[in-house]
Amino acid sequence: MRRYRLDGFIAATILIHRLEMTLTVTRQITGQNPPFILGTTFELSPLGYTEAEYALSGVASAYERSGSGVRAAGRAEFSTRLLVRRPADAAAFNGTVWVEWLNVSGGADAAAEWLMAHTELIRSGAAWVGVSAQQLGVSGGTGLMGFTSPGLAGVDPERYGGLHHPGDRFSYDIFSQAGDAVRRGTGTIMEDLAVERVLAMGESQSAFRLSAYVNEVDAAAAVYDGFLVHARGGSIAPLDGEGSRSPREGDPVPFRDDPRVPVLCVEAETDLVVLGYRGARRDDAERLVTWEVAGTSHADVYTLMAGMVDTGRLPAAELAPLWRPVTDLRAGKVDKPVNAGAQHYVLNAALSWLDRWARGGARPPAASRLQMREGQFVTDEAGNVLGGVRTPHVDVPVAVLSGLGNSGGPVAFLAGTTTALGTGALRARYPTPAAYLEQFEEATARAVAAGFLLAADAEEITAIAAINSPSW
Numbered sequence: 001m002r003r004y005r006l007d008g009f010i011a012a013t014i015l016i017h018r019l020e021m022t023l024t025v026t027r028q029i030t031g032q033n034p035p036f037i038l039g040t041t042f043e044l045s046p047l048g049y050t051e052a053e054y055a056l057s058g059v060a061s062a063y064e065r066s067g068s069g070v071r072a073a074g075r076a077e078f079s080t081r082l083l084v085r086r087p088a089d090a091a092a093f094n095g096t097v098w099v100e101w102l103n104v105s106g107g108a109d110a111a112a113e114w115l116m117a118h119t120e121l122i123r124s125g126a127a128w129v130g131v132s133a134q135q136l137g138v139s140g141g142t143g144l145m146g147f148t149s150p151g152l153a154g155v156d157p158e159r160y161g162g163l164h165h166p167g168d169r170f171s172y173d174i175f176s177q178a179g180d181a182v183r184r185g186t187g188t189i190m191e192d193l194a195v196e197r198v199l200a201m202g203e204s205q206s207a208f209r210l211s212a213y214v215n216e217v218d219a220a221a222a223v224y225d226g227f228l229v230h231a232r233g234g235s236i237a238p239l240d241g242e243g244s245r246s247p248r249e250g251d252p253v254p255f256r257d258d259p260r261v262p263v264l265c266v267e268a269e270t271d272l273v274v275l276g277y278r279g280a281r282r283d284d285a286e287r288l289v290t291w292e293v294a295g296t297s298h299a300d301v302y303t304l305m306a307g308m309v310d311t312g313r314l315p316a317a318e319l320a321p322l323w324r325p326v327t328d329l330r331a332g333k334v335d336k337p338v339n340a341g342a343q344h345y346v347l348n349a350a351l352s353w354l355d356r357w358a359r360g361g362a363r364p365p366a367a368s369r370l371q372m373r374e375g376q377f378v379t380d381e382a383g384n385v386l387g388g389v390r391t392p393h394v395d396v397p398v399a400v401l402s403g404l405g406n407s408g409g410p411v412a413f414l415a416g417t418t419t420a421l422g423t424g425a426l427r428a429r430y431p432t433p434a435a436y437l438e439q440f441e442e443a444t445a446r447a448v449a450a451g452f453l454l455a456a457d458a459e460e461i462t463a464i465a466a467i468n469s470p471s472w
Contacts, residue, residue, distance in 0.1 A: 029053035031159030035083055036152060037102070037130060039111035040118055041308050044085060047122055048092060054082045054189045055162065056131075058177055062169040063217060063239045070216055070239065076166035078174055080138055081152060082181065084189055085114070086127035094125035095196035096355050097182050099224070101175055101206040104136040107143035109152070112203040113230060113347075116303055119312035120348035123456065124355070127193060131178040133209075138165040144205060146410055169240055171209065172217045175200075179223035197358050200224040204298065207232035212239065214263055215256045226262040226358035228350060231298055233275030252279030255288055262357045264364055265290040266350050268343060269377065269385060269403025270298035270414055272370065284366055291452070292370045293346050294385050295394035295401035297339035297416025304329045304338060304415065316463035323464055325399075325418035332409030339416030341401045342391040345457045352454060365451040382421065382429075389452045392443035392461070396436065398426060398469055426472045433471055440465050 029035075035053045044051055057079040064073035087093045098121060102109040111130050114121070121128055132138050132152065138160075140151030152160035165174075181188060185195035202210035207229045214227055216239060235250030255263060267290065272278040275298070284290060302310075306322035308330075325337035353364035371378035371387040378386050383400035394401060400419040406412040421429075430436035441462050447453040453461065 027055050029055055029081065029159055031156060033156050033159060036155045036159075037083060037109050037111050038106065039115045039308070040310075042311050045088070047311060047313070048088050049085055049122060050088045052084050052189075054084065056080050056082050056174075056178060056181055060166070060170040060173040060177065063172060065216070065239065069220055073240070074169070076170055077164075078166055078170060079163050080165055080174060081109075081132040081160065081163060082178060082189060083111075083130040084127065085129075086190070086193060087125055090192045090194075092125045093127060093193050094355075095194065096124075096358075097127040097129060097190065097193075097195055097198050098228075098351075099129045099131060099175075099179050099182055099198060099200050101133050101200070101202035101210055102130045102137055103202070103204055103206045104134050105144045105205045107136065107141065107147035107149035108155075109137040112206065112303070113201045113228070115307045116203065116230070116344055117347045117351050118307075119310060119344075120351050120454070122312055124352070126355070127190065127195075129178065129182055129189075131175055132163075132165075133171045133175045133178070133206075134168050135165040135171075138163050172213055172239070173221075175213065176217070176221040176223045183223065197225045197355070198223065199226045199228065199354060199358055201228040201230065203230040204232075208235070209237040211253070211255065212236040214259055215253070219260050222260065224261065226354050227259075227264070228354050229263060229265045230347065230350075231268060231271050231275075232265065232277060232280075233271060234277050234279040248275055252276060254280045254282040257282070257285045257288070259285075259287045261287060262354060262363070263288045264350055264354045264357070266347060267292045268296040268298050268416075269294070269370065270296075270416060271403075272372070273375070273377075273404060274298070274413060278372060278375070281369065289364045289366065290369075291346070291350065291364070291367050292388040293341070293343055294370060294388040294390055295339075296341040296343040296346070297403035298414040299411055300339040300341055300343055300416060301325050301418075302344040304331060304411070307344065316460060316467060319460070320464045320467035324468060327408075329409070329411065329415075331411045334406050334408035334412040334415055336406050336408075337418045338406065339401055339403060340393075340399070340418045341416070342393045342453070342461070345453050345461060346389055346391065348457060349452055349454050353451065367452070382425070383419070390450070391447055391453065392440045392465070395443045395446075396440045397421065398436070420470065423470075423472045426470065430472075433469060436469060437462070437466055440469075
C-alpha cells in the first residue's frame with residue numbers, strides 16, 4: 001500500500017487532534033426493524049454478505065482555512081450511524097473497505113454508490129461502510145430535491161433515538177473518524193476482517209462534500225488510501241456552512257493538482273452541463289484521473305429502477321426488461337424515457353481500477369474529455385456525444401443517449417433521455433439485427449481491452465443488448 005508524505009506541521013497538528021479525540025464505537029444498533037436506508041432492496045445473505053449497524057460517538061472538530069491548510073474551529077459531541085456490509089466469511093474478504101459518504105439530497109440517507117456499483121463490490125469480496133455524515137440524515141429536514149424526511153431519529157426512535165448530529169460543519173471530521181474506526185480492523189466494527197485498504201466514495205451532493213475533503217482536509221487527516229468522486233458539480237462544499245448551498249451554486253473549483261493519494265473522478269454528461277463541472281475541468285495529474293462517460297446521465301434507468309433489485313446473479317432474461325428506458329419511475333413520472341447508458345458498468349470498472357491503484361498497481365487508463373463547443377456537446381451523425389469514455393452503447397447505437405433534455409418530475413433534470421433510432425436509421429447502419437449484435441460484441445471487447453468495462457460484465461452487457469435490441 002502506498003503512503004505519501006505529509007507536510008510536517010500539518011501532520012503534527014492532526015496528530016495532536018487525534019490524541020485529543022474521544023472516539024468510540026459505542027454499541028451495535030439493533031431493533032425490531034431493519035436498518036433504514038434508501039438503496040437496494042434484496043437480501044444480502046444469499047450473496048454471502050451480512051449487514052450490521054453501529055453507533056459512532058465522539059467529539060468532532062469543525063475546520064477553517066489557515067495558510068495552506070486547515071485548523072480546528074470549534075468542537076462538538078456527536079453520535080451517528082455506520083452501516084456495515086461485508087462478506088460473511090472472512091476468508092472471502094479482499095482486504096478493501098469502501099467507506100461511502102451517504103447522500104441526503106432526497107431528504108434521507110441514500111446509499112447512492114452502493115446502489116450503482118454493488119455488483120462489483122460483492123463480486124470482488126470488498127466490505128462497504130455507509131456513514132451518516134450529514135445532519136439531515138440523522139435529524140431530518142428537506143433535501144435538495146424537495147423531499148422531506150424525519151431523519152433516522154424520526155423514522156425509528158427505538159433504533160436511532162440516541163443519535164445526534166451537531167451540524168454539517170463537523171461532517172468532514174466525522175467522516176475522518178469513521179475511516180479511523182474502519183482502519184482499526186480486526187476486533188472492531190470490522191470484527192474478524194484484516195483490513196488492508198480504506199477507500200472513500202461519494203456521489204452527487206456527497207461528491208460535492210468529498211471534493212472539499214480531498215482539496216482541503218485530506219492532507220491533514222490522512223485517513224483514506226484513495227477517493228472515488230462520482231458525479232460532482234463545478235463547485236465544492238464550504239467548510240463552515242451547514243450544507244444549505246446546492247452543488248449547482250458557487251464558483252467552479254478544480255481538484256488540487258497534488259492530492260495525497262489516488263483520486264478517480266467519474267462524470268456523466270449531466271454533471272458537466274447541469275451541475276457545471278465543465279467549469280472545474282482540469283488535466284489529469286500524477287494522482288488524479290478523470291473519466292467523462294459518453295451517453296450517461298446523473299441518474300438513469302439503473303439507479304432509478306434496475307439497480308435496486310440487481311443482485312449480480314439475475315439471469316439476463318430477468319435483468320434485461322429492467323434496463324428498458326421508462327417514464328414511470330419509483331421517484332415519479334418524467335416526460336421522456338430516461339437514460340439507459342452504461343454508467344453502472346463503467347463505475348464497476350472504476351472501482352476495480354481505484355482498488356488496484358491504491359494497492360500500488362497501475363493507474364487507471366486515461367480518457368479523452370467529452371467534446372464541447374461553446375458550452376454544447378459535439379455529437380456524431382446519430383446524435384451521441386463525441387469523446388470521453390466510450391461504450392458499445394454509444395459506438396454501436398440503437399438510440400441517442402443523452403444526459404440532458406428530460407422534464408416532468410423532480411428527478412427529470414438529472415435523468416437524461418433515451419431516444420430510439422428509427423427503423424430507417426437502423427437499417428442504414430446495420431443490414432440485419434445479427435450484424436448489429438456482432439458489431440456490439442466487438443465494441444464491448446474494445447471497451448474491455450481499453451479498461452473502461454470489466455471482462456466479468458461483458459457477457460451480461462451483450463446478453464442484455466441481444467434481448468433489448470429492436471428488430472427491423
